[in-house]
Amino acid sequence: xxxxxxxxxxxKPVSASADASxxxxxxxxxxxxxxxxxxxxxxxxCGACTVIFNGKPINSCVTLAADANGANIxxxxxxxxxxTLHPVQQAFIDTGAVQCGYCTPGYIMSVKALLERTKKPTxxxxxxxxxxxxxxxxxxxxxxxxxxxxxxxxxxRA
Amino acid sequence: xxxxxxxTLNEALSLLQKHGEQTxxxxxxxxxxxxxxxxxxxxxxxxxxxxxxxxxIQENGGSLRIGPLTTIRExxxxxxxxxxxxxxxxxxxxxxxxxxxxxxxxxxxxxRASPSGETLTPLLVLEAKAKFAFSDGAKSEPxxxxxxxxxxxxxxxxxxxxxxxxxxxxxxxKGMYLKHAVxxxxxxAMVGVAVLIIPDAAKNNLQDxxxxxxxxxxTPVRAPKTEALLRGKPxxxxxxxxxxxxxxxxxxxxxxxxxxxxxxxxxxxxLTRRGLEQTWKAATGKEVA
Numbered sequence: 001x002x003x004x005x006x007x008x009x010x011x012k013p014v015s016a017s018a019d020a021s022x023x024x025x026x027x028x029x030x031x032x033x034x035x036x037x038x039x040x041x042x043x044x045x046c047g048a049c050t051v052i053f054n055g056k057p058i059n060s061c062v063t064l065a066a067d068a069n070g071a072n073i074x075x076x077x078x079x080x081x082x083x084t085l086h087p088v089q090q091a092f093i094d095t096g097a098v099q100c101g102y103c104t105p106g107y108i109m110s111v112k113a114l115l116e117r118t119k120k121p122t123x124x125x126x127x128x129x130x131x132x133x134x135x136x137x138x139x140x141x142x143x144x145x146x147x148x149x150x151x152x153x154x155x156x157r158a
Numbered sequence: 159x160x161x162x163x164x165x166t167l168n169e170a171l172s173l174l175q176k177h178g179e180q181t182x183x184x185x186x187x188x189x190x191x192x193x194x195x196x197x198x199x200x201x202x203x204x205x206x207x208x209x210x211x212x213x214x215i216q217e218n219g220g221s222l223r224i225g226p227l228t229t230i231r232e233x234x235x236x237x238x239x240x241x242x243x244x245x246x247x248x249x250x251x252x253x254x255x256x257x258x259x260x261x262x263x264x265x266x267x268x269x270r271a272s273p274s275g276e277t278l279t280p281l282l283v284l285e286a287k288a289k290f291a292f293s294d295g296a297k298s299e300p301x302x303x304x305x306x307x308x309x310x311x312x313x314x315x316x317x318x319x320x321x322x323x324x325x326x327x328x329x330x331x332k333g334m335y336l337k338h339a340v341x342x343x344x345x346x347a348m349v350g351v352a353v354l355i356i357p358d359a360a361k362n363n364l365q366d367x368x369x370x371x372x373x374x375x376x377t378p379v380r381a382p383k384t385e386a387l388l389r390g391k392p393x394x395x396x397x398x399x400x401x402x403x404x405x406x407x408x409x410x411x412x413x414x415x416x417x418x419x420x421x422x423x424x425x426x427x428x429l430t431r432r433g434l435e436q437t438w439k440a441a442t443g444k445e446v447a
Contacts, residue, residue: 001161020161020203021194043192044258045344056231056260062191063261064184066161067207110257132255132344 007068009034010078018065025049027065028075036076036105047133050106051075057113059132076105079112088112091150092143099137107133111147119155121147160202164209167291170318173204175293178315185227186262188254189270212265212320215239224322226265230277231256233264242326245333245352246280252337253277255344265319268301271311271377278305278378279352279370280335281324288312289321296320305377331356331366332441336429347373348417349425351405353433361442364388369430374409374422381408384430393438393446402431 005027006015018031025042028034028051037060040048044062051060052074079086085093088111098104107130114121114129121129126147135143152158160181164170174183180201184190194200206212206227213227215236222242224233233239234250253259253267253276267277268288281301288304290297290313297312304312313319327333333354339345350372358365367388369381384404391397411422435446 001159003161019159021159021199023191023195042195044188044254047255047257050257053260057257058261059188059255059257062188062258064187064191064203064205066163066205067187128256131342132257 003066005065005068007071007073009073010075020066022065024051024053024060024063024065024068024073027068028060031065034075034077038102038105040102045132045134046103046106047110047130048103048106050109050133052109052113055113055116057110057129057132074109074112076108079108086112087153088115088146088150091146091153095142095146095149097139097142097146099135099139103133103135103137107135107143111150114147115151115154119151121151159199162202162204164204164206167209167211167318167320168293170204170206170209171291171293171316174316174318177202177204183269183318185266186229188258188262189266206318217242217326220326222324222326224264224324226268226319226322227263228265229260230254230262230264230267231259233277234259243280243284243324243333245283245335245354246277246324248333248335249276249280249337249350249352252335258344264322268304268322269311269313269319271305271307271309273308273375273377274347274350274373275378276337276347276350276372279350279372280333281322282370282378282380283333283352283354283368284324284327285368286322286324288319289323290317290319292317298323302380307376327354328356330361330441332437334433334437336433338425338429346416349373349411349422349429350378351426351429351433353430353437355434355437355441357438357441361444363390363392364438365390367434369405369433371405371409371426374411374426376410379408381405381430383408388434393434395446398431398434398446401434402427405430 038048040046042061044059049061182200184203213225230253240247336351337347338349352370354368356366367385372378406423406427409426411419413419
């Protein structure tokens with residue numbers, strides 16, 4: 001059975017139909033052809049599919065697309081303004097926190113949500129915020145550096 | 159696959175009465191979506207998230223009442239839960255990842271009826287009750303008898319959980335949830351142990367002790383023999399050793415990809431010992447002698 005989903009993605013109203021069993025990740029990637037959000041484990045364990053859903057980071061692979069009705073969703077495609085990257089994106093580049101890059105969109109969404117909750121995250125805040133994101137290249141130290149850099153730049157400290 | 163979005167509890171109950179055997183109830187979806195992708199797709203989904211009144215945390219008549227659609231993150235960040243039910247807070251804090259906690263609901267964790275469900279042993283030691291409904295009436299049952307086996311509970315195919323009622327434990331009690339897993343985040347518990355102790359007024363003896371064991375039997379279970387052994391006594395080193403070994407003997411774990419049964423029994427012993435020792439110290443200010 002097909003359902004119609006009316007939602008807001010990156011500030012723009014979207015309306016499309018999908019099978020009722022469709023996940024939000026499949027809706028983004030396959031129905032809307034927004035490929036920035038990544039499919040990896042498809043079980044809610046790796047965080048590659050993280051999007052911000054009504055202000056909170058969630059795993060889009062284990063969220064029913066139908067639940068997006070009336071919701072406000074931010075994906076990786078919604079961060080850059082024209083040619084200017086979001087400070088979190090720029091910090092990942094400047095610290096070399098991107099290796100193969102597959103986990104990066106998910107990390108960036110988790111970090112964006114973190115820096116909206118707190119301007120000066122502690123080591124504990126950072127660990128909590130990205131403990132649901134796995135980097136198989138294991139470049140964790142540089143990711144943590146990127147988070148500190150982004151936090152400092154957003155707060156005007158760097 | 160059929161899809162229903164009931165707007166009222168009664169509508170959901172009549173849908174369950176009619177289609178309960180072929181459909182699955184979905185709330186947060188963090189377990190059901192995985193089943194859809196990797197196991198068999200159900201005949202239909204009944205999405206209960208649009209039903210009003212099934213979410214929130216309230217203190218009322220000496221209990222906290224939690225709506226089944228309340229997310230694990232809402233429980234983790236509730237000052238009321240942290241203050242009144244620290245053992246449930248600890249389990250919520252150790253629950254999967256932030257992304258999952260933002261979506262997963264306590265009702266989903268309960269209705270999944272997994273032996274390793276993170277919030278279940280805390281609910282057992284808090285002597286919480288499930289309130290649930292069928293199309294022909296409402297019921298209430300302690301969680302100590304609510305779980306029947308992996309994935310099976312008193313809800314059957316046609317019941318819907320409507321509230322979790324958790325009595326606030328006596329002043330002076332101390333609770334603790336200990337989880338053993340390889341990774342800090344995301345891992346399913348190999349063993350989970352919840353301990354709640356209530357010392358007597360003079361803080362000399364254990365007036366009441368409740369021990370919940372997770373992931374070591376077909377359902378989350380209490381350890382009644384161990385609790386009886388400890389009740390009314392001061393916690394000495396010899397008693398602590400005997401109690402921890404007895405708790406291990408009361409578990410009936412299986413071997414699976416996460417660990418062997420033998421290893422799980424050792425962990426039950428270690429976590430029970432640690433939980434009793436630390437709650438005794440926190441509740442009485444005394445070391446185990």
